[in-house]
Amino acid sequence: MVRAKSGPDKRRLILDAAVRVFARQGFHACRVSDIADEAGVAYGLVYHYFASKDEVLDTLFLERWNVMLELIREVDAQPLPVREKLGAITSFIVDSYRHDPDLMKVIIVEVTRAANSFGQTHLGQIREAYELIGEIVTKAQEEGVFKPEIEARFAAMAFYGTIEQLLTGWIFGLRPQGEEHFERAKWLVVETVCGGLETSVVGEASVS
Amino acid sequence: MVRAKSGPDKRRLILDAAVRVFARQGFHACRVSDIADEAGVAYGLVYHYFASKDEVLDTLFLERWNVMLELIREVDAQPLPVREKLGAITSFIVDSYRHDPDLMKVIIVEVTRAANSFGQTHLGQIREAYELIGEIVTKAQEEGVFKPEIEARFAAMAFYGTIEQLLTGWIFGLRPQGEEHFERAKWLVVETVCGGLETSVVGEASVS
Amino acid sequence: MVRAKSGPDKRRLILDAAVRVFARQGFHACRVSDIADEAGVAYGLVYHYFASKDEVLDTLFLERWNVMLELIREVDAQPLPVREKLGAITSFIVDSYRHDPDLMKVIIVEVTRAANSFGQTHLGQIREAYELIGEIVTKAQEEGVFKPEIEARFAAMAFYGTIEQLLTGWIFGLRPQGEEHFERAKWLVVETVCGGLETSVVGEASVS
Amino acid sequence: MVRAKSGPDKRRLILDAAVRVFARQGFHACRVSDIADEAGVAYGLVYHYFASKDEVLDTLFLERWNVMLELIREVDAQPLPVREKLGAITSFIVDSYRHDPDLMKVIIVEVTRAANSFGQTHLGQIREAYELIGEIVTKAQEEGVFKPEIEARFAAMAFYGTIEQLLTGWIFGLRPQGEEHFERAKWLVVETVCGGLETSVVGEASVS
DNA sequence: GATGAATGAGATTTCATTCAT
DNA sequence: TATGAATGAAATCTCATTCAT
Numbered sequence: 003m004v005r006a007k008s009g010p011d012k013r014r015l016i017l018d019a020a021v022r023v024f025a026r027q028g029f030h031a032c033r034v035s036d037i038a039d040e041a042g043v044a045y046g047l048v049y050h051y052f053a054s055k056d057e058v059l060d061t062l063f064l065e066r067w068n069v070m071l072e073l074i075r076e077v078d079a080q081p082l083p084v085r086e087k088l089g090a091i092t093s094f095i096v097d098s099y100r101h102d103p104d105l106m107k108v109i110i111v112e113v114t115r116a117a118n119s120f121g122q123t124h125l126g127q128i129r130e131a132y133e134l135i136g137e138i139v140t141k142a143q144e145e146g147v148f149k150p151e152i153e154a155r156f157a158a159m160a161f162y163g164t165i166e167q168l169l170t171g172w173i174f175g176l177r178p179q180g181e182e183h184f185e186r187a188k189w190l191v192v193e194t195v196c197g198g199l200e201t202s203v204v205g206e207a208s209v210s
Numbered sequence: 211m212v213r214a215k216s217g218p219d220k221r222r223l224i225l226d227a228a229v230r231v232f233a234r235q236g237f238h239a240c241r242v243s244d245i246a247d248e249a250g251v252a253y254g255l256v257y258h259y260f261a262s263k264d265e266v267l268d269t270l271f272l273e274r275w276n277v278m279l280e281l282i283r284e285v286d287a288q289p290l291p292v293r294e295k296l297g298a299i300t301s302f303i304v305d306s307y308r309h310d311p312d313l314m315k316v317i318i319v320e321v322t323r324a325a326n327s328f329g330q331t332h333l334g335q336i337r338e339a340y341e342l343i344g345e346i347v348t349k350a351q352e353e354g355v356f357k358p359e360i361e362a363r364f365a366a367m368a369f370y371g372t373i374e375q376l377l378t379g380w381i382f383g384l385r386p387q388g389e390e391h392f393e394r395a396k397w398l399v400v401e402t403v404c405g406g407l408e409t410s411v412v413g414e415a416s417v418s
Numbered sequence: 419m420v421r422a423k424s425g426p427d428k429r430r431l432i433l434d435a436a437v438r439v440f441a442r443q444g445f446h447a448c449r450v451s452d453i454a455d456e457a458g459v460a461y462g463l464v465y466h467y468f469a470s471k472d473e474v475l476d477t478l479f480l481e482r483w484n485v486m487l488e489l490i491r492e493v494d495a496q497p498l499p500v501r502e503k504l505g506a507i508t509s510f511i512v513d514s515y516r517h518d519p520d521l522m523k524v525i526i527v528e529v530t531r532a533a534n535s536f537g538q539t540h541l542g543q544i545r546e547a548y549e550l551i552g553e554i555v556t557k558a559q560e561e562g563v564f565k566p567e568i569e570a571r572f573a574a575m576a577f578y579g580t581i582e583q584l585l586t587g588w589i590f591g592l593r594p595q596g597e598e599h600f601e602r603a604k605w606l607v608v609e610t611v612c613g614g615l616e617t618s619v620v621g622e623a624s625v626s
Numbered sequence: 627m628v629r630a631k632s633g634p635d636k637r638r639l640i641l642d643a644a645v646r647v648f649a650r651q652g653f654h655a656c657r658v659s660d661i662a663d664e665a666g667v668a669y670g671l672v673y674h675y676f677a678s679k680d681e682v683l684d685t686l687f688l689e690r691w692n693v694m695l696e697l698i699r700e701v702d703a704q705p706l707p708v709r710e711k712l713g714a715i716t717s718f719i720v721d722s723y724r725h726d727p728d729l730m731k732v733i734i735v736e737v738t739r740a741a742n743s744f745g746q747t748h749l750g751q752i753r754e755a756y757e758l759i760g761e762i763v764t765k766a767q768e769e770g771v772f773k774p775e776i777e778a779r780f781a782a783m784a785f786y787g788t789i790e791q792l793l794t795g796w797i798f799g800l801r802p803q804g805e806e807h808f809e810r811a812k813w814l815v816v817e818t819v820c821g822g823l824e825t826s827v828v829g830e831a832s833v834s
Numbered sequence: 835g836a837t838g839a840a841t842g843a844g845a846t847t848t849c850a851t852t853c854a855t
Numbered sequence: 856t857a858t859g860a861a862t863g864a865a866a867t868c869t870c871a872t873t874c875a876t
Contacts, residue, residue: 049850168371200404567817668863
């Protein structure tokens, strides 16, 4: 599959077309011919490069998801405060959406939220993300920065659930978009998950 | 639709059968005949009571979702601390899952997470839930209990995203279930969202 | 089936409702429940009086068609000029349409022109009409009023074909309706079929 | 749709098979698979070439009907006596039936007489034929060959009604077929419509 | 007579996938 | 590589008819 130089690279053409078609019509509502038409290639060529319609989506998902897993691993490996680590992950995801909203829409809507179909297929990959984030939380707990009474797994879940909901809101126009909103959202996610919604209860804290 | 006398009430029979079939096979993977078979009625009776397969799912979703919206409205109307309000909502949802996990699986997987199909159809109902929770947050901000710098809408989203992720975890066996886990989960959700993941900074700050 | 006095006579109610429904929606496009609804009776009552949906249409057709056959026989039995005989038949059919256009629409559209379905079933009755008219033509030929070189069967066919086309034109709004048009149409049919479209070349020529 | 090379041309194969199946079983009584079987192709190929079962019939009808409209236009444009014009049209239709009785059966039974379904769809095309014939009649009236008191529209209707009834008679075996009958029928149609059924009333005319 | 819930056979259409060229 | 004709399984929905009450 490695293509050194060459010209059009029809395979890439098909993948990029698939992103637009999946985002516009949804995976199930589109036909393979829609992808071929969008890419400007013949029907059967999709099957020359991909074993099935499913494989097209699998490829799109894995390409991006693995980049994200790699990013999380790199972030985790660095000696940073937990807020900065979670901030870097949030930043990566938000920027991914900002850079290619169609692709993120497809990944969220057709894979991670599609619990009965592709979400099932890629459960392992999705779980991997949870676990990597869980490790970050565990370290923060060991450092005494995060409460020990909230299990790392649960914390990772809350963090990821918040981000996924945020993207879903953007995807369906339920939340405002634009440069300033994207940047602010990064801060909001971290502040909400780490600091919580409550004001700092100084009195109580000093008492307890 | 109100059926006074007792008797079999085939309509209810069909709805209950549909919950089991949808939970087991998924909405798209099951045929209408699967529902009829599960209910022990003839094929066409499903169409006697429901205009389409879609309407069966719509009915199941709305029946339950409206109960939840009502619960949130009631909770909101009471003079309780915000933690107790959010706790009551969390409790209701967790108990809904505990009481009828199949129904909640169908609602979450086939509707609220099915962004491209039924999630779209019921966007209004889903949004309503967000807004009601948002109002609770707004009041807590006005009382000075919640930070004013995190918009109520965002806070509601984080709260709902955390719960949905929790249920999704249970549904797909990614998180442990059982009485004690259900009860603990209620506390975890509220503690995480309200208190945040970080240890109380003030105390530490004074110490260090 | 003879109902002496009594009240509503649901059977008649159903037949009359069926005429309206068949005329409005067409036989195939309507459901038995549409007829029941239009008649204001319960679903199953249609099956109490009629063995099938088909039988409802059969009944409507035969009721009316037999009246027409009887009329043709009576006309034929009288010592009238052929133009008056054909005029009487035309008049009966046109008046039937004038009096109950829905019923005639159903008979024409759903039976006599429905060559593949009810036209087939009632071929015998339809043929009977042809033959009776053919006999009228034969007598006119024997009297020397009608040309002997045009077979009576063909002549009957031309006569009937013209009338059916006329009604079809009314039914589908292709021809103007109203009292004067109905009366004029009677004259036109007879004049066209008997006198032909050409100006009387011989007589006129000699005169002019 | 133009297919230069030779080869099987499955599309034509399907159309020809459809004619046979529609003629044999009727449009509604046959299934798409019957057409595919008759053509010796797979089920879905019918849908590769035609959007629906309806479109197959539409195509068959329009192909033939447009040829007829063209013929009528050509005939009308020539400087011929009206009897020859109407004779040419009659001849074309009768020969169409002689050459491909199945196709004409389908066109008559399933379209022009199917007032509630395809007759409705193709009302415009059918009307066009009426109007073209009406123009021929109008010219004959202007030349003094046809009576002015019978409207051209009505005359066209009588002419067309007679031919349609003739074909219907052949289709359902109510009238004798065979070379001599076909040829004689052409003469009968023209003679009946133009000359009428009555003997030339020379004596009467001169007397009155 | 009257009701309407219950039955279930049946047909169109879609579209992923294959394959000959 | 590239094409697109050809394949055929699969599932929703309709509605005439039956029947228990």
